[in-house]
Amino acid sequence: MPKLKEQKFENSLKRLEQIVDQLENKEAPLEESLALFEEGIGLARACQQKLEQAKKKVEVLIKETGLLKPFEGDNES
Numbered sequence: 153m154p155k156l157k158e159q160k161f162e163n164s165l166k167r168l169e170q171i172v173d174q175l176e177n178k179e180a181p182l183e184e185s186l187a188l189f190e191e192g193i194g195l196a197r198a199c200q201q202k203l204e205q206a207k208k209k210v211e212v213l214i215k216e217t218g219l220l221k222p223f224e225g226d227n228e229s
Contacts, residue, residue, distance in 0.1 A: 159198070161199060161202045161203075164195045164198055164199050164202075165195075165199055167191075167195055168192055168195040168196060168199065171188045171189075171191060171192040171195070172192065174188055175188055175189065175192070
């Protein structure tokens with residue numbers, strides 16, 4: 153498996169969904185479930201980092217162009 157940071161966001165998200173399905177269906181024995189959980193945590197963190205990077209890029213573009221206004225929806229942070 154390639155390093156998490158080298159995977160595309162979409163591929164990481166798809167793998168994460170597969171892991172969640174496997175864990176929810178209780179198809180794997182305990183040892184394998186723990187390994188899947190660990191992989192899932194790593195993928196979730198990698199996806200979160202990629203989303204944060206994308207958000208920062210969008211914010212920079214908004215500030216540079218002045219054409220768009222930031223989303224004023226619910227702030228969960």
